[in-house]
Amino acid sequence: MTVAPLLDTDVVARHALAHDASHYLLLPEAVASPTDEAAVVAMLAEATRARRPLTFRSGGTSLSGQGQSESVLADVRTHFRRVEVLDRGERVRVGPGATLRQVNAHLLRHMRRLGPDPASEVACTIGGVIANNSSGMAAGIAENSYRTLESLRFVLPSGTVVDTGLEGADARLRREEPELHEGLLRLMRQVRDDAEAARVIRERFALKNTMGYGINSLLDFDTPAEVLAHLVVGSEGTLAFVSSAVFRTVPIQKHISTGLIVLPSLQAATAALPDVVGAGFATAELMDARSLTVAQQLAGAPQEILGIEVDSHAALLVEHRADEEETLAQKSADAAALADSLGLAAPFEMTTDGPRRTAMWTTRKGLYAAVAGARPAGSTALLEDVVVPVPELEATCQGLQGLFDRHGYDESVIFGHAKDGNIHFLLNERLGESQARLEAFTEDMAELVL
Numbered sequence: 001m002t003v004a005p006l007l008d009t010d011v012v013a014r015h016a017l018a019h020d021a022s023h024y025l026l027l028p029e030a031v032a033s034p035t036d037e038a039a040v041v042a043m044l045a046e047a048t049r050a051r052r053p054l055t056f057r058s059g060g061t062s063l064s065g066q067g068q069s070e071s072v073l074a075d076v077r078t079h080f081r082r083v084e085v086l087d088r089g090e091r092v093r094v095g096p097g098a099t100l101r102q103v104n105a106h107l108l109r110h111m112r113r114l115g116p117d118p119a120s121e122v123a124c125t126i127g128g129v130i131a132n133n134s135s136g137m138a139a140g141i142a143e144n145s146y147r148t149l150e151s152l153r154f155v156l157p158s159g160t161v162v163d164t165g166l167e168g169a170d171a172r173l174r175r176e177e178p179e180l181h182e183g184l185l186r187l188m189r190q191v192r193d194d195a196e197a198a199r200v201i202r203e204r205f206a207l208k209n210t211m212g213y214g215i216n217s218l219l220d221f222d223t224p225a226e227v228l229a230h231l232v233v234g235s236e237g238t239l240a241f242v243s244s245a246v247f248r249t250v251p252i253q254k255h256i257s258t259g260l261i262v263l264p265s266l267q268a269a270t271a272a273l274p275d276v277v278g279a280g281f282a283t284a285e286l287m288d289a290r291s292l293t294v295a296q297q298l299a300g301a302p303q304e305i306l307g308i309e310v311d312s313h314a315a316l317l318v319e320h321r322a323d324e325e326e327t328l329a330q331k332s333a334d335a336a337a338l339a340d341s342l343g344l345a346a347p348f349e350m351t352t353d354g355p356r357r358t359a360m361w362t363t364r365k366g367l368y369a370a371v372a373g374a375r376p377a378g379s380t381a382l383l384e385d386v387v388v389p390v391p392e393l394e395a396t397c398q399g400l401q402g403l404f405d406r407h408g409y410d411e412s413v414i415f416g417h418a419k420d421g422n423i424h425f426l427l428n429e430r431l432g433e434s435q436a437r438l439e440a441f442t443e444d445m446a447e448l449v450l
């Protein structure tokens with residue numbers, strides 16, 4: 001029997017894993033680095049016996065503190081990095097510690113990639129991408145972790161290993177975890193027999209919604225084992241340890257052009273969105289005036305951004321992708337015609353030039369760290385992540401700006417995946433002082449968005 005790895009209580013080891021990319025900081029009592037699935041099973045058994053919470057931490061790029069703990073923290077990045085390309089890259093079996101960039105590097109020679117494309121792909125890992133149901137700049141809800149997962153191997157807190165890639169997985173779950181199996185069946189029946197519940201679930205998950213558990217799985221899948229695997233997606237490590245996954249990959253289109261649509265205001269940019277989305281761009285990344293100002297200070301920022309005399313401008317970073325050169329040329333021409341009709345504040349061009357495209361994307365991917373880094377000394381940058389239907393984004397952004405003013409949050413920033421109605425905003429707050437302002441803002445924000 002494998003024994004649980006030794007818990008390391010060394011202060012340096014604990015501090016090294018204490019942070020993630022959020023503003024929270026929890027110092028774990030102990031850390032450990034299990035080397036294989038059996039070691040995780042042993043850790044879970046020990047945690048259950050000692051009634052001691054166990055949290056998994058992988059790439060540590062989460063934005064809401066879900067990779068932190070004041071109890072035991074298990075580093076599951078170091079020892080789970082296997083990547084096995086299947087069917088000429090159409091599928092890939094991956095360990096939870098492999099980063100997205102590593103997996104995509106294996107897939108590149110087959111001109112394939114993973115569906116989820118978070119801006120953190122250089123550091124985030126498969127375990128976190130599954131547990132957060134990551135999406136990204138192009139993935140939306142069609143190519144996110146939930147939709148592109150083919151099968152999942154995971155360990156329940158009881159130590160039971162479920163592998164939906166194996167034949168008879170559901171029968172095995174029924175045999176080994178009868179109560180869980182029956183409970184899942186009951187929940188499936190409950191939502192399927194309730195038309196209003198099913199409607200609300202469908203409506204909520206038609207958006208890029210990662211709030212709570214992915215209960216759309218109760219409608220989308222027909223066996224408790226498949227439902228459970230898809231509940232693990234987005235469960236932030238609370239339901240199971242992800243031990244291995246098989247993903248269906250997506251093709252990399254050979255011909256790509258990228259451009260920056262610069263508009264005079266955030267309102268103009270969000271008002272243009274329904275047309276931009278209707279034009280079928282693969283991405284439409286929104287950057288408000290403050291984002292553009294900060295982006296201009298980044299090393300290697302592209303001329304498209306450096307050339308803007310930023311006042312109240314906003315921009316949409318758009319991209320077209322195609323298999324054929326002629327198709328891309330047509331799409332780029334259509335994009336230019338659309339841009340002309342939008343009342344642009346700067347010249348627009350879709351470019352296929354590699355270095356220029358890379359500069360635009362590197363700047364976009366560096367935006368969160370740069371904007372957070374530009375906060376006033378002594379304050380904390382608080383990131384929020386909201387989603388609304390695309391046609392409502394204009395009113396939502398206006399409402400948010402009104403709330404920033406009303407609550408005195410100067411220099412707040414709005415950016416994000418506007419194609420999917422999903423934006424991030426950053427507030428600078430002095431957390432040592434009263435929380436009253438933040439609480440009042442949060443109440444108003446919830447009212448506005450929900």
Ligand SMILES: Cc1cc2nc3c(=O)[nH]c(=O)nc-3n(C[C@H](O)[C@H](O)[C@H](O)COP(=O)(O)OP(=O)(O)OC[C@H]3O[C@@H](n4cnc5c(N)ncnc54)[C@H](O)[C@@H]3O)c2cc1C
Nearest residue numbers: 058059060061062118119125127128129131135236237242
């Ligand atoms: C600059 C930046 C840009 C980002 N852009 C995006 C974006 O565009 N789209 C997006 O969706 N997200 C984005 N994120 C958020 C984050 O990077 C992703 O959600 C990412 O998938 C987290 O992966 P990770 O390996 O860092 O996970 P961690 O932060 O280490 O962990 C995430 C969660 O997964 C759990 N977990 C980790 N491994 C396992 C495992 N093996 N089994 C079970 N649970 C596990 C942890 O307990 C935790 O709850 C961004 C973050 C940053 C800093």
